[in-house]
């Protein structure tokens with residue numbers, strides 16, 4: 001008979017309450033990088049793009065004219081949007097319906113940027129995002145995380161990749177979609193996301209620009225993990241126990 005098992009207290013890490021903000025254009029690798037970083041560091045994960053997509057899905061389903069900002073604004077308080085933050089299985093529910101797949105449709109792709117440009121959509125989702133972030137311990141990805149949602153984030157990354165690489169990766173992910181059409185859809189969204197008046201896509205003050213074009217996903221995840229460790233004052237290769 002050995003000693004009875006002892007419940008060890010959870011090991012605390014310097015980044016347990018950090019916010020890691022990852023912003024960048026469509027298809028630059030934000031979701032995959034953020035999830036990888038969150039898994040490696042034991043953090044939660046929030047995909048704010050999925051929330052804008054969920055809002056858009058709801059508007060389309062309720063026959064709201066998504067190109068009329070007043071029509072969108074009139075219904076903005078209605079959907080209940082709930083994000084699950086496990087990086088190994090993030091979820092998104094709208095009024096209790098799992099819309100994880102539905103929010104990736106061409107219809108939502110085409111409508112999400114105009115919906116995301118409506119100021120009251122942004123303020124409603126900002127409130128939910130800040131609620132989820134709470135005391136931190138989370139990797140959050142989107143377009144305005146380092147600039148607006150969490151300007152106090154301990155680590156801010158502006159992740160980019162060449163449009164050609166982004167289109168190729170996204171088309172592959174969508175099961176061999178047309179690369180040129182995918183590129184046009186990405187660039188059209190980039191133009192609206194960067195040009196809107198409220199919280200446009202910008203590189204936040206204090207952000208580190210990471211260009212992932214010539215790097216594997218593992219390399220980009222490793223780089224961001226190093227930035228977090230550096231923010232915690234650890235030297236490369238040093239480990240916390």
Ligand SMILES: Nc1ncnc2c1ncn2[C@@H]1O[C@H](COP(=O)(O)OP(=O)(O)O)[C@@H](O)[C@H]1O
Pocket residue numbers: 024025026027028029030031032033169170172173212215216217218220
């Ligand atoms: N550094 C990388 N090298 C190769 N493919 C990548 C890299 N980063 C992401 N990808 C792939 O590119 C596609 C788009 O990435 P994703 O994380 O969804 O981007 P975003 O969230 O910025 O739209 C995914 O299929 C992903 O696996």
Ligand SMILES: Nc1ccn([C@H]2C[C@H](O)[C@@H](COP(=O)(O)OP(=O)(O)O)O2)c(=O)n1
Pocket residue numbers: 025026027028048049050052053112113116117141142143144145189190193
């Ligand atoms: N913080 C955010 C996140 C996304 N958005 C908008 C702009 C984007 O075109 C849509 C969809 O974002 P999403 O990150 O899912 O897009 P991609 O996966 O990069 O193609 O939402 C935003 O305005 N602010």
